[in-house]
Amino acid sequence: MRKKTFCSALAHAGAYLVSIAVLLGLWHLAAVVISSPALPTPGATVAVFREYVPDLAPAFAVSLYRVLASLGIASVLAVPAGLALGRSPRLDAAVSPALHVLYPIPKVVLLPVFLVLLGLGDAAKIALMSVTVFFQVLVSVRDAAACVPRESILAARSLGAGRVVTCLHVVVPAVLPELLTALRVGSGTAVAILFLAESIAGSTGLGYFIVDAWSMVDYPRMFAGMIGMAVLGVGIYEVLALVERLLTPWRRA
Template sequence: MAEQRLLPGDIHWYDLPEDEAEAETEAEEDVPQERPRRRLLGGRVRRAVTNSTAILLLLAAWEALPRLGVVDPVFVPPLSENVVAWYDLLVSGQLPEHLEASLARSLAGFALAIVLAIPLGLLIGWYKPVADFLTPLLELFRNTSAVALLPVFTLILGIGETTKVAFVLYACSWPILLSTVSGVKTVEPLLIKSARSMGLGPVRLFQKVILPAAVPTIFTGVRLAGAYSILVLLFAEMVGAKAGLGYLILDTQSSFRIPDMYAGIITISVLGVLFNLLLVAVERRFSTWRTT
C-alpha cells in the first residue's frame, strides 16, 4: 500500500505536542455542542416571553385604565397604588401575620387530606367490594358544595382553628380522592396481565405496577386540592376569624381601605401560583422515580 504523502502545510493532531493536540480536539468538539445550547437557551427565552405577555398586558391595563378614567379609580385603584399598599402592610408586619395564619391552616388541612384521601382512594380503586359499598355515599357528598356546608362545620366545631382546618380538609379531600380512584381504575389492563403472567402477587403488583402508573393522575388531584386549600380557606376566615388573608380582605373592604384589599388579593394570587409551581416540581420528581 502506498504511503500517504503529507504536504509541507499539512499538520495533524498527532503531529502536535500533547497540549496543543488536546486543545485543538476540545475546540473541535465544542463547536457542534455550542449550537444546541444556544438553540435551547433561545427557545427558553421565547417561551418565557410568550408566557408572560398576557400577564404583562393585564398589569399594564390595570395601571392605565383607572388613570384614564375608563374604570373608577376609587373602586379599582391603579396597580402602583396597590403595590405601595402591599409594601406598607409588609413593612408594618400586618401582612406577614395574616399570611402566616392562612398558611398554617391551609397546609394543615391540605396535608391531612393527602394522608387520608390517597390511601382511601387506592383502597376504593383496587378493591371492588369497598368501591361498591362506598360509591353511593361518595356520589352524595361529592355533589355537595363545601361552601354550603361551612355553616354546618361552624355549628358543630365552633369558630376556632379546628373548624377552618377541618373545612380545608373536607374541600381538599375530594379532588385527591376522586383522582386517586380514577388513576387506579384506568391503569392499562395489559400491564396488569403482563405483571401477573410474570408471577407478581397482589402486593408486588400493586407496588410495582398500579401505584407507579396512577401517580400522574393522583398528582392532578393534588394540584387541584392545593388550589382549593387556599380558596376555600378565605370563606372560613371570613367567619369568626381575627387573622388570615380572608379576614384581611373582609376587614379592609368593610373599612373602605380599597388598596389594602387589593394587596390581600394579590398576595393570595401570588401564593397560589407559587404553591402550584412547588407541586409541579414535586410531581416531576415523582414522575422521574416512576420511569427509573
C-alpha cells in the same frame, strides 16, 4: 437534554411574565376608566405594598399553613381509600352510590356545622378544606387505579411480586400523575374556600386581612391582601406542578 429543559423553563417563565403584564395592563385600564377609590391603579397599590408587608406576612403564613395542612390531611385519607376502591370492584360498587350523592354537594355549606363543632379557630377551616379536597383526590385516584392495565399487574405477579409490592411499584406510579393533578386543582379550590372561611369566621389569615381592609375603606391595603392571596394560590399550584414534573418525567416526554 439540559438545554431543552432550560429552554422549556425559560418559555414557561416568559409566558408567566406576559400574562402578568397583560393582567396589570387591564387592571390599570379599568382603574383609569372607572376612576374610583375602590379600584386603585397597580402602580398605586405596589407603591404602598411595602408598608403593609409587616401585617401581611403573618396573615400569609397562617393561610399557607391552613392550606398545606388541608392538602396533607386530604391526601393521607383519600389516597389509600381511592386505591382500595379502584382495585376492588365490589368495594367500589358498595361505596359509589354514597359517593355519587356526596361528591356534587358544595362542601362550603358545611362551614356553619364545622364552626359549631370545632369553633372559630384553625380546626374548622382546615376540616372544611380537607373534606373538599378529599373528594377531589378520592375520585381521581379511584378512577386512575381502576384504569391500570391488567397486563402490568399480571407481569408484576409473574415475577413474584405480592399485592403490596405490586401496589407500590405498579399501581402507585400509574396513579401519581392523576393524584398530583387533583392536588393542583384542589389547592385552588382550597384557597377559595379559605378566603370565605377566614372572612366570615376568624381574626387571622389573608381572608380576614382583605375583609378588614374593605370594612375600613382602605382599598390599597385590601388589594395588597388580594395580591397576597393570588401569590398563595399560584405559589402552591406551581410547587405542585414542579413536584409533578420531577416525579413523573415520562408524562412530559
